Amino acid sequence: MKKKHRKQYQMQNPVATAPVKIPYELPRRTIHLDALALTLIIFIYYLCALAPSVTFEDSGEFIAAIASMGVPHPPGYPLLMLFGKLFQTLIPFGTIAFRINLFSALCSALAIGLFCLTAHLWIKYFYTLFANIDIKIIRLLVVISAFFIGTLPDYLSQALITEVYGLNNLHCGVMIYILSWWVMDKQNSEKSKERVFYFYAFLSGLCFSNHHTTSAFVFFGPLWILLFDSSFVFEHGRPKLKRLFLYACFLLLSLLPLLYLPLAASQQPLLNWGDPSTWSRFWDVFTRQQYSALIESRPFEKYVMQIYFQMKVLFENYRILPVFLGYFGLYFLYLKNRRLCYCSLLLLFITGILSIWIFNPDSLNKNLFSRYRDEEMVRVFFLIHYYYLGLLTIIGTLHFLQNKAKAFRQLFIYASLVFTLLNSAYIFYRGNLHSYHYPEQLFNNILKLTKSKPSIIFTNTDPFSFSFLYFTVAEKRGTQNYFIDIEMLRGSWYVKQMQQWYPEIMKKSEKEVQQYYKAIVEFEESNKADLAVLEKLYYDMLNSIIDHNINHIPVYFAVYPYLRPIERKLATNYKVISCLVAYCVLPNNGASPPVLDEYDFDFSGLAEDDRMPDRMAERIASYYAFLFWEKAGEANATSPLKAAQLLERTRSFFIEPLLKERFPDLKRPAI
Secondary structure, three states: OOHHHHHHHHHHOHHHHOOOOOOOOOOHHHHHHHHHHHHHHHHHHHHHHOOOOOOOOOHHHHHHHHHHOOEOOOOOOHHHHHHHHHHHHHOOOOOHHHHHHHHHHHHHHHHHHHHHHHHHHHHHHOHHHHOOOOHHHHHHHHHHHHHHHHOOHHHHHHHOOOOOHHHHHHHHHHHHHHHHHHHHOOOOOHHHHHHHHHHHHHHHHHHHHOOHHHOOHHHHHHHHHHHHOHHHOEEOOEEOHHHHHHHHHHHHHOOHHHHHHHHHHHOOOOOEOOOOOOHHHHHHHHOOHHHHHHOOOOOHHHHHHHHHHHHHHHHHHHOHHHHHHHHHHHHHHHHHOHHHHHHHHHHHHHHOHHHHHHHOOOOOOOOHHHHHHHHHHOHHHHHHHHHHHHHHHHHHHHHHHOOOOHHHHHHHHHHHHHHHHHHHHHHHHHHOOOOOOHHHHHHHHHHHHHOOOOOEEEEOHHHHHHHHHHHHHHOOOOOOOEEEEOOHHHOHHHHHHHHHHOHHHHHHHHHHHHHHHHHHHHHHHHOOOOHHHHHHHHHHHHHHHHHHHOOOOOEEEEOOOOOOOOOOOOOOOOEEEEOOOOEEEEOOOOOOOOOOOHHHOOOOOOEOOOOOOOHHHHHHHHHHHHHHHHHHHHHOOOOHHHHHHHHHHHHHEOOOOOHHHHOOOOOOOOO
């Protein structure tokens, strides 16, 4: 057959051209046992590194929403809420946070077990080309690769905390397994295909109840089936309407979990983000209107820098050799099965380049702090990219080894095993959270500052409010205080929630609250408003809350850091001083600030030589450092010795490398 005709035949008959003459020697039972053993091993690995309680960022908000059967930030994540509540109820030990952290670890471990099963499907499909490789080497390669994927830094980080990505990895792992089974398992019958077809419809539709980044599978799956098995949905050029109709029915059925959002919101839960109790508000939450500005035009240079960032993160996680073996596997598919190659390229594009285009980190921002923050937030969107690339890495490795000597293959596989074990040990050391206590430490320090007296504590979302939400909503601690998030207060739903939570302080400022509430509702519904007027009403409301309560209730700010370097618009009529763990707003009636020494608080694990397991722990250390730095400046005029001690304490904290970029005017007190 001429080369041109051979290529044309290969494109038209991708399944037929796959070499399947030599049967795969590994029994199915052995494959399943390997997958089960690997799942248990990686789950134990996660257990040893698991966070014992709440962590920063979204975890506290998710757990508070699960505990109260409420609604977290858009798009609401009803699937996580339902499974999380189930796990919270079924597990009889540990804190609520630990139980739901355990759910993330289990989902992540199961996804790795599925990776093992999927990898064997791929190897079985191409086994004729790899039959000269010892089956023990193939078996060990799959286990090594799966364990390597499960211990990637970014994958591990989401397996140890309450987040949506553990469930998301399992969800996508099941869909990738189904699509691989459809093409690569020659023993599947027409009846079993039909059942799996409808199951995939239901499963892919659940993407809308989980994380929207996976919604591409709703379209990718049917495209995959159409390209590889068009006769299943078409007969003599005509669609099989009954199958397509049932597929659509199962797809619609999978949207039922979305009913959780309006049903939960109608019960007025403690956390009710966006209040999706009406159709319009439900649609705003579901379509993530809050983040609609993410999809915008951008200069070509910015997009190039974003792709560069993605590649940098890929090599940070994967290392150099596995990345090149993955692309070598893609080249192998190009040689042996073009259609599978193009489908793989499409999936890698969706989970990589398209994802970074949608979420649009500001990679050109000259403010290094802001750029670092944006780029760190999007790392988790590449996890499925890494997962699928792992399958290609296995194929690429086998293609690389097929013509090598037996001794070289053994040396390569054992070297890979040693590297993977050493790498996983290093990643465990750098990323384990088994002693992670920073959110609880911060919360306890705030409670010590208030001396158990009712206090107003203004916070902002990361890293403060969400972890505080967990302690007040899930553990019912510090409920005598009034925690108000100054950023979330910009939304009408949160204003309404604060009126429900804290009527005694919000009623005192009813005029200003109602003026702002009316204006923000109008803006949310029409997207038209005088932003300067809206901003003024917002600060009038906040300052009114302070003015009406400060003479009766202590007021503190726990934000990162207090209103700097932006212009100060809050508490402008009052003196604001550092109280070491928060900023204290002093009333004008001569009342003294709380008298507390640094030794009254807990700062353990935050010294410069301590290992910081994540960027939020670094941020908290910098938060304390900045408070101590300001306290040293305040003490300098009256007690230079005390100021020197405070400054020395400041230097002992781990300071974020980008702190000076955030505060270009930061100078040490003249001591």
